[in-house]
Amino acid sequence: MAFFLLRRIGTMLLTALCLTFIVFWLTNLAPNLEKLAKNQGNVRMTDEQVASFLQDRGYAQPLPLKYAQWLGVAPGWVIEGRDGTTRSRCNGVLENGVPPENARSFCGVLQGDWGYSTVFQDGVGSIIATRLGLTGKLMFWVMMVMVPGALIIGVLAGMREGSRTDRTLSTVSIITTATPEYVSGVVFIAVFASTAFGLRWFNGSATSAMEDATFENFTLPVMTIALYGMGYIARMTRASMAEVMTAQYIRTARLKGVSFPNIVMKHALRNALIAPFTVIMLQFPWLLNGVVIVETLFNYKGFGWTLVQAAGNNDIELLLGVSVVSVFVVLITQLISDIGYVYLNPRISVS
């Protein structure tokens, strides 16, 4: 088990390194840097001015070196610019050209220095922490609605395969999987929050939910994300439940005279929930997608909304921070799902 874990974590770190390098490379391509220079400096800069702007701020260094500095395994640059000021990566503008005493020479992600966002004019670390907290709140409620809902639908449908309940619930879950967030969100707003339709039960915007989430302003975003994932998990649960219900030991229990509710609750449920567990964990990456759409749609300024802002404005360091976090979320959930699967199902061995 220890070896399996080590190997998985090793692969995970390698994957994270590769992915951040790809993002780093894509955001540091020449046209992106030119746009950055023109955004920060002056829109009417000549090519030469752009080049010297980038040169002075360390963007003109070779890509692997820049990446190593961002990561914190190479000392940050100190460059004396053509305009006479000396800038450094770790300590900003240096007054007399030399770094102050006991200044750090390494500053990267590994040292906890995530850089500075050009859009929000704030440290990337603190932006991500706040936004992630807001999204965490959203995700918590999504999980609270989605997981129990999906499991109940799945178990009820799979309990008696082919019955009318099964047919109805299966159709419902197919419909929810066919409704992407931007469709269900739009429909929800139209029905429950518009003046045109008349039912004004909920708020069509969740901006106020950032400080104070209430039933009115938080229901629609939570339902929108939960609904799309719910159908998929419910179908998995149904398939797994239906399979368990045909197993020998269920028949034996029936022949013994155990009542039907007892069979479902005590004998079938535990075995039927192994497969949905992995599916639920693997839903996280997709939920991240849903979060981006829903946060944009309902104007809830969380992690997904930050991703859109960072990517739309080519805010290099914020975008890198966001991708590091999202990649780690995906990889860690994959790891948990693998480990959980092994624990839940004794027939699978890791070696």
Added chain:
Amino acid sequence: MEPLGWFDILTRIFMQFMPVWIALVVLFTLSIVYKRRLGLYGKLFDSTIGMVGFGLVMFWVFTGIFGAFDLIITHDPLAQVSSMKNKPPGTPIMGAEDGQYPYYLFGGDNLARDVFSRMVKGAWVVVQIAPLATLFAFMVGITLGLPAGYYGGKLDTLLSFLANLILAFPVILLFYLLVTPEIVDTGIPNYMAMVLFIFPLVFVAVLLNSRYRTQPAVRTPLLIGVLGVMGWLYLSLISQPGTAITVLPDALDLFNLQGGILVVFVSVVFVNSPTVFRIVRGLAMDIKTRDYVAAAQTRGERPWYIMLWEILPNARGPLIVDFCLRIGYTTILLGTLGFFGLGLPPESPDWGTTINDGRRLLQIYLHPAMVPAFALLSMVLGLNLLADGLREESLRD
């Protein structure tokens, strides 16, 4: 003129869709009459769910095709009639000219364009891109997944690592990184197109070569002919004047994709192929332990023959089902791209873009966003039901 009531609107829409109804009736009659001779496709007509799904899908396919020939639409999807801004469904056009359709059946959007015609034209965007992109993703996934599953070992480790790498990327981040104008300027999507679109060629070449290897007299002309045509198509597809790759001179270039469609196409294929790879790899690992594979190995068949002519046909059931589901997923992805305004031009009538346009005024005017939303919903629902029906029927034998 009076605005139309709901009954009149629905009747008129029914009439507008007449070519689609005729095509559907013909298709269903023929299919049901000959269903016993049509294999898996015929069996689809034994299951109600499958039939409903197939009907929905074909409805949009026909709508897309006829819409492309300007048959169903009532107005030019880009034309603006200034008095029709945000007008509710069924509003008559003030002072309509002769030959102009006198109503906006589903109302006007915030730029005073006809919502109905835009919906119909949007179907064509989906019908054009989604199946083809899914097919390309399958070619990539199959060509890489079969050897990974069959040989295993280092090759499998490497390819699986790459697939997981792409899968660990949040899709929207990937889209934002690939589809922004700055990145498109550097030509990266074109280079990716160059790599991704070579796979169908490789697939067909290996497929034919492994089959006819023992008959060079048949194989050589066949390969030259097929690869010649496909190679030309390939070069026309990737070569775009004004971008990084301009391989073919204009005279030889068969077609050029418009307005960033190539970029959208590439990113959708790129996102879909790793999942297909994983499915194919799993199936190949399962099927390679069967007796008929062992028999082929004993016969001395080459590895690629076994992969493509023994393993692949036996993996077709799950692959066909996944193909249907994946077209639906691709449709959702296309909508996502449109929703974030990535890739496709802003005036494009595709459903994602129209939903995004319509949602700004959603609290007051419902129709501009709801119409494309329900169109997309019904199309994806149809594909899911179709996949369900196919799965049921293919499990039956």
